Amino acid sequence: MGFCTVINCIDGRTQLPVIHHLQQRFGVEHVDLVTEAGPNLILCEQENETTVQSILSRVRISIEHHASVAVAVAGHHGCAGNPSTPEEQLLHIQKATEFLTRELAGMEVVGLWVDEEWQVHEVPSRGSAPGW
Numbered sequence: 748m749g750f751c752t753v754i755n756c757i758d759g760r761t762q763l764p765v766i767h768h769l770q771q772r773f774g775v776e777h778v779d780l781v782t783e784a785g786p787n788l789i790l791c792e793q794e795n796e797t798t799v800q801s802i803l804s805r806v807r808i809s810i811e812h813h814a815s816v817a818v819a820v821a822g823h824h825g826c827a828g829n830p831s832t833p834e835e836q837l838l839h840i841q842k843a844t845e846f847l848t849r850e851l852a853g854m855e856v857v858g859l860w861v862d863e864e865w866q867v868h869e870v871p872s873r874g875s876a877p878g879w
């Protein structure tokens with residue numbers, strides 16, 4: 748049993764790798780999904796207030812009704828919704844993680860990067876080097 752939550756891209760190539768990673772990472776059976784096209788960019792820029800609030804309200808349902816233990820935000824190689832370089836996308840993930848940490852006080856928030864081979868990597872916070 749147990750739930751965690753991920754804000755992932757709509758891209759179907761990313762779902763199973765991210766779900767499997769999070770099941771192991773947090774020892775949960777279920778991963779609640781909130782999807783947008785390029786959510787790392789949306790949450791980094793916070794320009795579309797309606798979409799940002801929609802994401803947050805769906806995440807809060809997962810936290811409040813499923814007692815989700817952690818929240819992840821993902822970005823991936825070859826994203827149609829965020830056609831930035833991987834380096835730029837990593838920064839978007841870091842800033843999105845920081846934003847979510849502020850908004851979801853008390854929740855553990857992690858950033859994920861899905862590479863060109865659909866391997867999932869945890870993105871370190873800004874200022875520390877990635878471990879891959």
Ligand SMILES: [Zn+2]
Nearest residue numbers: 756758826827
């Ligand atoms: Zn995408």
